[in-house]
Amino acid sequence: MKIKKIIAIFSLLLFIGCKKEEIQSPSPAEKGDGKLLSEYFSKLRIAPLDIVDLRNKNNDVKTVFDKKKTAGMIHLRDSVWSNGLGTSSFYESDEMVVTPGNLSYIYPGSLLKAASIASDQFETFSGYQTAPISVQLSFPSSLSIGTLSSPSLSNSRIFLRNALLAPGFSGNTILNYSDYFAAFSRYEEVKYAFGYNVNQHRLFSSTNTNFDSYSSGTYYSTKFVASYTVENFTYTMSDPTANELIDMASIPANAFNGISPVYINSVTYGRFGLLVLESNNNSSEMKSAFQKVIKKILKKTTESYTQEETNLFASCRITIYLLGSTMGNNVIQLLINPSPDGVSDFIAQNVGTFTASDPGVPIHYTAKYLKDNSPFKTTFRIDH
Structure with a gap:
C-alpha cells in the first residue's frame, strides 16, 4: 500500500512539474535580449485540426483552385481512390474572411484558441496581462510603424486612424484584385470562398433558408458562387519577442493547458463580396450571364446585358x-x-477607392501559433 501511495505521489509531482514547464519564464537579463516569445512556449503542443471534408464531386471548384484564383489557397496533394473511380485533392488556406460574428476578435495581437477558429466559435484567454506589440501598416505614412501599448481592438483602431491622418499618407493604390467563380451543389461549399470552416448556416440561414441544413426550401438545379476581393493595405505585427504580447510575470504556468494558442498577426483591409446565385435555368447560359455580372462589378467589361440575359x-x-x-x-x-x-451597378459602387476617410474594412486575416510562429492553416478536401 505504501509503495502505491509513493508511486501516486511521484506521478502527481511529475505531472505538476511537466505542467510548470509548459511556459518558461525569461530571466530579467533575457527580457531585453531580443529572444522570440515562442522560445518560452516551445513545449506547447499544436493540436491537430479536422479537415474540412465535403467529399462532393465538383470539378469546377477544383479547376478554380488549381488556377489559384482563391487567395492563400495552396494545393497539397492528390490521392486516387482505391476503386479508381475518383481522386481526392487536398488544399490548404492560411487566409480567412472576416464575418460579423468574429469581427471583434480580428486585430493584431488577438490571442485565440486555435480550435475555436476551426469551429467558428472564437474564444479568447483570460488570467494574464498583455504586453506591447510592434505593428506596421503597408501604406506610406509618417506613423505607419509603431507600437500598440496593449493589443486590443480599440487600440488598433486608434493607431490606424492616426496613421491615416498623419503627414505623408498615401492610399490611392489598391494592392490586389482577386476573384473566384464556381458551380456548386451543396451550400456547405461556400466555405471554400471563406478560407476556413465558416458556419454558413449561422451566417446566411436567416436571410436564405436554403442555407439551413434542416430547411425544406425550394430546390434549385443551377447554383453558382462568386466572390471578389479588393485589398487596400495590410496591418501586421512582428513575431513577438520576450517582452511583447504577453506579460510573462502575470501568466500562470498552465494558462494554455499544454495547447498552443494562436495570435492574429495580419489583418487585410479593403472590400469583399460574395454572391450566391440559385436558378432553374440552363446552367451554361446562366453561368455566362452571371460571369458578366462579376466582370461588370470589377469593371472588366462595358458590355450591356442582352434581353435573353x-x-x-x-x-x-x-x-x-x-x-x-x-x-x-x-x-x-x-x-x-x-x-x-441593378446588381452589378449597386455592388460596383461598393468596390470603392482607398482614401484616408474611406480605407475599407477588415476583410481577411492570418494567424500564427504561439509555440513557433508557424501559420495557422485550414485543410480542405475536394473529390472529383
Missing part, C-alpha cells in the same frame, strides 16, 4: 454578402428576380 435573372435569386459596403461594414441580402444591371 435579363430574362434569365427574372427567375433566379442571389444572396449577397458584402464587407465594406456603403450601407455599412457588412451587408447580407437576398435579391429575388433581380435586374442584372
Whole structure:
C-alpha cells in the first residue's frame, strides 16, 4: 500500500512539474535580449485540426483552385481512390474572411484558441496581462510603424486612424484584385470562398433558408458562387519577442493547458463580396450571364446585358454578402428576380477607392501559433 501511495505521489509531482514547464519564464537579463516569445512556449503542443471534408464531386471548384484564383489557397496533394473511380485533392488556406460574428476578435495581437477558429466559435484567454506589440501598416505614412501599448481592438483602431491622418499618407493604390467563380451543389461549399470552416448556416440561414441544413426550401438545379476581393493595405505585427504580447510575470504556468494558442498577426483591409446565385435555368447560359455580372462589378467589361440575359435573372435569386459596403461594414441580402444591371451597378459602387476617410474594412486575416510562429492553416478536401 505504501509503495502505491509513493508511486501516486511521484506521478502527481511529475505531472505538476511537466505542467510548470509548459511556459518558461525569461530571466530579467533575457527580457531585453531580443529572444522570440515562442522560445518560452516551445513545449506547447499544436493540436491537430479536422479537415474540412465535403467529399462532393465538383470539378469546377477544383479547376478554380488549381488556377489559384482563391487567395492563400495552396494545393497539397492528390490521392486516387482505391476503386479508381475518383481522386481526392487536398488544399490548404492560411487566409480567412472576416464575418460579423468574429469581427471583434480580428486585430493584431488577438490571442485565440486555435480550435475555436476551426469551429467558428472564437474564444479568447483570460488570467494574464498583455504586453506591447510592434505593428506596421503597408501604406506610406509618417506613423505607419509603431507600437500598440496593449493589443486590443480599440487600440488598433486608434493607431490606424492616426496613421491615416498623419503627414505623408498615401492610399490611392489598391494592392490586389482577386476573384473566384464556381458551380456548386451543396451550400456547405461556400466555405471554400471563406478560407476556413465558416458556419454558413449561422451566417446566411436567416436571410436564405436554403442555407439551413434542416430547411425544406425550394430546390434549385443551377447554383453558382462568386466572390471578389479588393485589398487596400495590410496591418501586421512582428513575431513577438520576450517582452511583447504577453506579460510573462502575470501568466500562470498552465494558462494554455499544454495547447498552443494562436495570435492574429495580419489583418487585410479593403472590400469583399460574395454572391450566391440559385436558378432553374440552363446552367451554361446562366453561368455566362452571371460571369458578366462579376466582370461588370470589377469593371472588366462595358458590355450591356442582352434581353435573353435579363430574362434569365427574372427567375433566379442571389444572396449577397458584402464587407465594406456603403450601407455599412457588412451587408447580407437576398435579391429575388433581380435586374442584372441593378446588381452589378449597386455592388460596383461598393468596390470603392482607398482614401484616408474611406480605407475599407477588415476583410481577411492570418494567424500564427504561439509555440513557433508557424501559420495557422485550414485543410480542405475536394473529390472529383
